[in-house]
Amino acid sequence: MIRTTAFRTAIVAFAIGLSGLAKAQDAPTHPVHETNSVSIPAKDIKFFKAGVKAAAGELEAGPAYGNLQTGHHGTFIHMPAGFISAVHTHTEDYYAVVVKGVGANDPVGAKPKPLAVGSYWFQRGEEDHVTRCLSKTDCLFFIVQPGKFDYVAAK
Incomplete structure (x- = not known):
C-alpha cells in the first residue's frame, strides 16, 4: 500500500511538472515590444x-x-x-x-x-x-x- 501511494504521488508530481513545463515552453523567450520608444511634449499633443x-x-x-x-x-x-x-x-x-x-x-x-x-x-x-x-x-x-x-x- 505504501509503495502504491508513493507511486501515485510520484505520477501526480510528474504530471504537474509536465504541465508547468508545457506552460513555460509556451511563454515568449524574449520581451514583446509594442513599438519604438517615443517622447511627446505636452504642447505637441x-x-x-x-x-x-x-x-x-x-x-x-x-x-x-x-x-x-x-x-x-x-x-x-x-x-x-x-x-x-x-x-x-x-x-x-x-x-x-x-x-x-x-x-x-x-x-x-x-x-x-x-x-x-x-x-x-x-x-x-x-x-x-x-x-x-x-x-x-x-x-x-x-x-x-x-x-x-x-x-x-x-x-
Missing part, C-alpha cells in the same frame, strides 16, 4: 473634438499612441470644468489616471467620489457609469484601452 457633449461643452481627445477609433490606444481626454456625462458604457475596459483637475467616475446613482491629480480608476466595459469633471478648472485624464473607444448612451 494634438487634440480633436471627440463628439461627446454635455451642457459644459465637448470632450476632446489627444492621442499619445495607437488610434482610439480603431484599436489599442493611450489617449489624453480633455473634459471641460463642470462636465457631467450622460449615463453610458464603453464596449472595452479602460484604465484612467487624473492628470489635471478633479474628476469622478462612478456607477449610476452613486455619490461622486472626487479623484484628484494622480488618482486612478478602472472602468469595466459594458457597465453603466457617469464621468464628471468636479473642479472649477478643466480636467485632463489619460486613458489606456485594449480596443477602440466608443461611447454608448444608456437606453
Whole structure:
C-alpha cells in the first residue's frame, strides 16, 4: 500500500511538472515590444473634438499612441470644468489616471467620489457609469484601452 501511494504521488508530481513545463515552453523567450520608444511634449499633443457633449461643452481627445477609433490606444481626454456625462458604457475596459483637475467616475446613482491629480480608476466595459469633471478648472485624464473607444448612451 505504501509503495502504491508513493507511486501515485510520484505520477501526480510528474504530471504537474509536465504541465508547468508545457506552460513555460509556451511563454515568449524574449520581451514583446509594442513599438519604438517615443517622447511627446505636452504642447505637441494634438487634440480633436471627440463628439461627446454635455451642457459644459465637448470632450476632446489627444492621442499619445495607437488610434482610439480603431484599436489599442493611450489617449489624453480633455473634459471641460463642470462636465457631467450622460449615463453610458464603453464596449472595452479602460484604465484612467487624473492628470489635471478633479474628476469622478462612478456607477449610476452613486455619490461622486472626487479623484484628484494622480488618482486612478478602472472602468469595466459594458457597465453603466457617469464621468464628471468636479473642479472649477478643466480636467485632463489619460486613458489606456485594449480596443477602440466608443461611447454608448444608456437606453
